[in-house]
Amino acid sequence: MTDWKTRTKLVHEGSRRSQYGEMAEAIFLTQGFAYESAESAEARFIKTGEDEFIYARYGNPTTRMFEERIAALEGTEDAFAMASGMAAVNASLTALLRAGDHVVSSRALFGSCLYILEEVLTRYGVKVTFVDGPDLDQWRAAVTPGTKAVFFESMSNPTLELIDIRAVAEIAHAVGALVIVDNVFATPIFSRAVEQGADVIVYSTTKHIDGQGRALGGVVCGSKDYIRKVLEPYAKHTGGSISPFTAWMHLNGMATLDLRCRAMADSALKIARALEGDARLSRVIFPGLESHPQHALAMAQMGSGGTLVTFDIAAGKEAAFRFMNALEIAKISNNLGDAKTIATHPATTTHQRLPQEQKDKLGITPGLIRLSVGLEDADDLIADLKQALDHI
Ligand SMILES: *Cc1c(COP(=O)(O)O)cnc(C)c1O
Numbered sequence: 001m002t003d004w005k006t007r008t009k010l011v012h013e014g015s016r017r018s019q020y021g022e023m024a025e026a027i028f029l030t031q032g033f034a035y036e037s038a039e040s041a042e043a044r045f046i047k048t049g050e051d052e053f054i055y056a057r058y059g060n061p062t063t064r065m066f067e068e069r070i071a072a073l074e075g076t077e078d079a080f081a082m083a084s085g086m087a088a089v090n091a092s093l094t095a096l097l098r099a100g101d102h103v104v105s106s107r108a109l110f111g112s113c114l115y116i117l118e119e120v121l122t123r124y125g126v127k128v129t130f131v132d133g134p135d136l137d138q139w140r141a142a143v144t145p146g147t148k149a150v151f152f153e154s155m156s157n158p159t160l161e162l163i164d165i166r167a168v169a170e171i172a173h174a175v176g177a178l179v180i181v182d183n184v185f186a187t188p189i190f191s192r193a194v195e196q197g198a199d200v201i202v203y204s205t206t207k208h209i210d211g212q213g214r215a216l217g218g219v220v221c222g223s224k225d226y227i228r229k230v231l232e233p234y235a236k237h238t239g240g241s242i243s244p245f246t247a248w249m250h251l252n253g254m255a256t257l258d259l260r261c262r263a264m265a266d267s268a269l270k271i272a273r274a275l276e277g278d279a280r281l282s283r284v285i286f287p288g289l290e291s292h293p294q295h296a297l298a299m300a301q302m303g304s305g306g307t308l309v310t311f312d313i314a315a316g317k318e319a320a321f322r323f324m325n326a327l328e329i330a331k332i333s334n335n336l337g338d339a340k341t342i343a344t345h346p347a348t349t350t351h352q353r354l355p356q357e358q359k360d361k362l363g364i365t366p367g368l369i370r371l372s373v374g375l376e377d378a379d380d381l382i383a384d385l386k387q388a389l390d391h392i
Contacts, residue, residue, distance in 0.1 A: 006073065006189070010254045014068030016061055025065055027248040031056045056244060058236045066247040069254055070209075070219050074201055075194040078227035080235055081219045081247055085184065085204020086112045087240035088218030090120070092180050092202050095234030097148060099125030104142040104177070106133030106152035106163060108362055111350065113182060117151065133163040134294070139171045147177040154193065154301070155185035158310050158346040158370035159363045160285050162294045165301060169197025178226075184208075187337070189261035190302035200226060205246075207337030208307070211253045211260055215246040260339070260375060264307035267378035271371070272309045274382045280389055282314040282367070308336060313367035319392035320345055320367045326391035329376055329384040336372035341381055344370040 002013060018026055033053050035041035044052045053059050063081050071079040082088040093116060097103065105117050107130040117128050131138035133152050143150070150172040152163045169179045180200040183191050187208045193201045203209065205217035219242075220231055235241065265288070272286035284291075287298035288305020298305055313320045324332050330341040334350050344350060351364050359365075373381070 002072065004072075007258050009069065009072045010257055013072040014065040014251075016065055025248060025251045026062065028061045028244055030060070030244075057239060057241045058232075060244045060247070062244040062251070063242055063247040066242075066250050066254075067219070069251065070188065070203075070205075071221055073188050073254070073257075074191060074221040076201065076221040076227075077224040079219050079221040080227050080231050081205075081217065081242035081250075082235060083218065083240045083242055083246075084216045085182075085202070085206055085218040086116075087235075088202045088204070088220045089113050089182060090116050091231055091235045091238070091240060092200055092220045093117070093121060093149065093151065095231045096178065097121060097124075097126045100127075100146075101148040102127045102129070102144060102146045104129045104131060104139065104147055104150045104172075106131060106156070108133060108156035108159070108161065109153060110157055110182070110184075111353070113151075113153070133168075134161055136164065136167050136171065139168055143171055143175045143177060145175050147172070147175050149178040149180055151180045151182070153182040153185065154191075155287070155306060156362075157185060158308075158344070158350070158368065160185070160287055160292075160306070160308060160310055162287060162297050162301060164297055165193055165196040165198055169199075173197065184337075185306055185308060186302050187261045187307065189258050190265070190304045190306065192301065192303075196301065199223070205250050206335070208261055208264075209250050209253050209257060209337075210246075211257065211337060211339060213335050213338040213340065215249050217242050217246045217250055261307060262304075263375055264337075264373050265304045267376075267381060268307050268309050268371075268373040269305055270378040271373060271382055271385065272305070275309070275311055275385065278389065280314060280319075280392060281311045283310075283312040285310040285312075307373050309371045309373060311369055311371070312365055313369065313389075313392060315367065315392055317345075317347070317366035320369055322391045323369065323388045326388040327384055328387070329380060330371065330374075330388075336370075338372060339375040341374035341376055342372040344372070346370055 067079040129142045172179045178199045181198040182202050200222040269288045276284045286309045330343045333342045
């Protein structure tokens with residue numbers, strides 16, 4: 001790994017060139033590799049060298065470029081790319097855990113993450129304890145010497161609550177548990193998770209890394225030991241590897257990742273400031289605002305408020321729908337980290353299936369809107385949001 005700064009790594013790290021010396025990263029759309037002799041086939045299966053590929057489910061030159069680039073960015077020794085964020089979350093846990101193991105997880109999770117912890121792992125005899133992530137006393141009370149891992153999203157969806165990575169890592173490490181962080185909302189640009197004690201960092205690369213809502217992908221970043229001895233055997237045999245085509249798109253996306261995330265975060269702050277104090281909104285939630293209860297933690301943990309702004313239209317669901325239907329620039333959808341600004345109504349879409357009691361607990365009110373801020377001009381976005389608010 002080089003000691004280049006972020007933007008240099010994002011453009012060059014991990015690049016490999018074929019004998020043609022191509023400038024752009026090549027896409028190797030090949031599932032297999034031809035061996036010069038039976039002896040060299042035998043030698044590759046013994047795994048004599050790192051870049052000796054044998055089958056694309058195990059590894060591929062384009063995929064490897066992407067893995068090396070993201071590992072260098074995150075500051076981990078290694079990474080393994082997966083077919084989706086969920087394939088990455090699932091593998092990060094399932095590869096590690098056995099019947100009888102104990103996991104502690106925060107409660108406020110992306111629905112599919114909750115399914116893996118609540119339904120899949122428990123089906124195979126893993127014990128899972130859920131805690132309110134920001135409440136450190138609950139983490140302290142939940143971990144035991146048998147706790148193998150803790151899992152949490154460092155910023156929750158959709159109410160943008162932060163979990164203190166450093167503090168939870170200290171609690172987890174005291175009992176020898178591995179700290180696995182789903183860091184999507186923090187983005188790899190604002191992530192300092194490794195330095196704060198995270199052992200394994202998982203991204204849905206579908207979000208900011210692709211950045212244009214085209215491809216589904218995921219990645220698990222961690223130590224060489226964890227990635228190659230724990231994760232890889234599980235991941236390569238169970239079939240969730242990334243497509244080389246997606247890895248190639250992600251390599252291209254990464255060249256602009258720093259510029260994009262910073263531009264989105266700057267606009268998110270401007271939008272949050274413009275919305276704060278609007279009498280039609282009962283709350284504006286953005287960790288970059290001084291009014292956010294965890295503003296200091298957000299600055300210490302990410303140095304940014306991130307790229308999402310959540311706000312609550314006081315008049316409720318019908319008003320929220322009128323607002324969304326009146327938007328001219330922002331699109332109604334449910335992805336995030338896209339170049340296009342996206343408005344989501346969590347109560348009726350992403351979090352629709354949660355029982356009311358759970359929605360109340362997570363603060364998912366009928367008027368709540370989650371805005372993933374894109375790359376449009378911030379003033380245009382503010383004007384769009386304001387005119388749409390006039391329709392409620
Ligand atoms: C989107 C998302 C995922 C799942 O990623 P996919 O690429 O859709 O599989 C997991 N965790 C978080 C926090 C997400 O936002």
